[in-house]
Amino acid sequence: MSPAPANPAPALAHWIDSPDALRARLASPPARIGLDTEFIRERTYWPKLALVQIALPQADGGIDILLVDPLVPGMNEALAPVLADTSVLKIMHSPSEDLIALRQACGEVPRPLFDTQAAAALAGVGAGLGYQKLVAEITGVALAKGETRSDWMRRPLSPSQLEYAADDVLHLFELHDALTAKLDALGRTAWLQADMARTVELAVEDPIDRWPHLGMRSAQFIDRNAQARLLRLLRWRDSHAREADLPRSWVLDNELAATLARTVPTSRDAVADAIRAHPKGPRKLVDAIWTALGTPLDDEADAPDATIAERRDKSRIKALQDAVSRRAAELGVADAVLASRRTLEPLLDTGEWPDALQGWRREQLEAALAPLLRR
Numbered sequence: 001m002s003p004a005p006a007n008p009a010p011a012l013a014h015w016i017d018s019p020d021a022l023r024a025r026l027a028s029p030p031a032r033i034g035l036d037t038e039f040i041r042e043r044t045y046w047p048k049l050a051l052v053q054i055a056l057p058q059a060d061g062g063i064d065i066l067l068v069d070p071l072v073p074g075m076n077e078a079l080a081p082v083l084a085d086t087s088v089l090k091i092m093h094s095p096s097e098d099l100i101a102l103r104q105a106c107g108e109v110p111r112p113l114f115d116t117q118a119a120a121a122l123a124g125v126g127a128g129l130g131y132q133k134l135v136a137e138i139t140g141v142a143l144a145k146g147e148t149r150s151d152w153m154r155r156p157l158s159p160s161q162l163e164y165a166a167d168d169v170l171h172l173f174e175l176h177d178a179l180t181a182k183l184d185a186l187g188r189t190a191w192l193q194a195d196m197a198r199t200v201e202l203a204v205e206d207p208i209d210r211w212p213h214l215g216m217r218s219a220q221f222i223d224r225n226a227q228a229r230l231l232r233l234l235r236w237r238d239s240h241a242r243e244a245d246l247p248r249s250w251v252l253d254n255e256l257a258a259t260l261a262r263t264v265p266t267s268r269d270a271v272a273d274a275i276r277a278h279p280k281g282p283r284k285l286v287d288a289i290w291t292a293l294g295t296p297l298d299d300e301a302d303a304p305d306a307t308i309a310e311r312r313d314k315s316r317i318k319a320l321q322d323a324v325s326r327r328a329a330e331l332g333v334a335d336a337v338l339a340s341r342r343t344l345e346p347l348l349d350t351g352e353w354p355d356a357l358q359g360w361r362r363e364q365l366e367a368a369l370a371p372l373l374r375r
Helices: 019-025 075-084 096-106 116-122 131-139 159-170 172-186 189-205 217-221 224-244 254-262 268-277 283-294 314-331 341-350 360-373
Strands: 011-016 032-040 048-057 063-068 089-092 113-115
Touching: 011 019, 011 159, 019 063, 019 075, 032 096, 032 159, 032 172, 048 075, 048 096, 048 159, 048 172, 063 159, 075 096, 089 172, 096 189, 113 116, 113 189, 116 131, 116 172, 116 189, 131 172, 172 189, 189 360, 217 254, 224 254, 224 283, 254 268, 254 283, 268 283, 314 341, 314 360, 341 360
Parallel strands: 011 063, 032 089, 089 113
Antiparallel strands: 032 048, 048 063
16 A cells, blocks of 8 residues: 555545536636536436545645536526536546536536546556545545445435545545646656547547447357348447437337347338337337348448357457556556457457557557567
């Protein structure tokens, strides 16, 4: 464990249920804020913002914490300017879904961004560490975990919920200071900045997966025509789920999508019968599914063949993984910080470096991987 710095001065938590009160608090924003959210995503496609926590540093070394109620009309509009203010650094922990929740509610993605989880991974502190574990590692403070599955939409929130929410931003400045020092010493600050720019870009664009069939194991055992039908269904499902704000599985179950894709649809009635026979079949969407099945996509001829996963030379993938592991050990980081198997597979298949491996990762890996790709 790293030496524990002095604990921050006692924080004051303020419940903010007025847009004017929020604007007053943020009228002269500091150079950095700690930021977190609570949201729910059980019955919707998009995460629903339920609470926003903001830590504000004070001149005396203390921390003010704003617990902002986004369910109040006008609150999200009052929050948007500070999210968009590029002179204010937003310090967050593993914020990918928080970014989407804020974008949907406020129309803005927080930028510039400092992700303490990503920073810890690049600094060699640990990959994928949760907030509580990272706080314990850096500060020695043990945080409670009691409200992780709480109902954040209820009002009023309980005292334990408010305390848990405040704790989620209380130590972000300490983490930022400690991790920034480590990254600077290692010469990796630019690595984090590049990763943060990509994180923000992906949250802004939030693209639909172009080849979702590759993520389904059943696609590895069907022919190219059936894969094309599966791709059509999955692309349609994603678009419909977004528009209707429903979980993907509520629109079309993976098992049913694969069943429908395996055989050439002979008629609408045949498709309707297959949907009715499935326990999760969306009977109201028969016409849309029938249309999707029979409508070729402009780019489906370019779709990667999912069966390549079964035919791929596993020894070559293992060789790439071993090379990544050796370089990661030299850098003192986890293998996954450099490259995962999922990012190495398309590199092996096509010889083209995917976006996820561009920039500093390619600089660190190309010398080791290039000879293996030429075999």
